[in-house]
Amino acid sequence: MDKQYRDQFSQIWRDSCRRVYVKETITNLILDYWFWITKYETSIERKEEPTNQVYIKEKIDASMGKIRKLLKELYWRERLYVSGIGGTITRDDIHRARTFDFSRLISFSNNKCLCPFHNDTVPSMVYNHKRNTVRCFSCNKTWDTIDFVMEKEGLTFPQAVKRLI
């Protein structure tokens, strides 16, 4: 194996180890979170000292904070890890797909359009130029170009990226 492949392999290996670790940690943190939630409820029922409840609430917030951070990391790693038919998608491909001109996917009038995901009669989908995303105030959901194509055309993430680049 030449050096380039060795480096690539070790990168993939490290990444997959980290993903396993992150998933396990999230599971443990969720258990931790429920443990403290139960404690909190008991403490309220028993009318324990408020300082004790403050302490428990800090524990709850701390585990939720860690869960959020790890979920974000996992989401990011999962998205980079996908491979589609005909090869792996690079970070650059994802960037190009995300910056695909939204008006080529749906036409806007004054940055607004009818939402294709619900039975819309008054335009409730708004285009965010800065982020290149659309938001429907009726569905209460935001889509970037990739999410949009995935949902509209029923594609997987790699398929949607390939469709946009």
Ligand SMILES: [Zn+2]
């Ligand atoms: Zn909608």
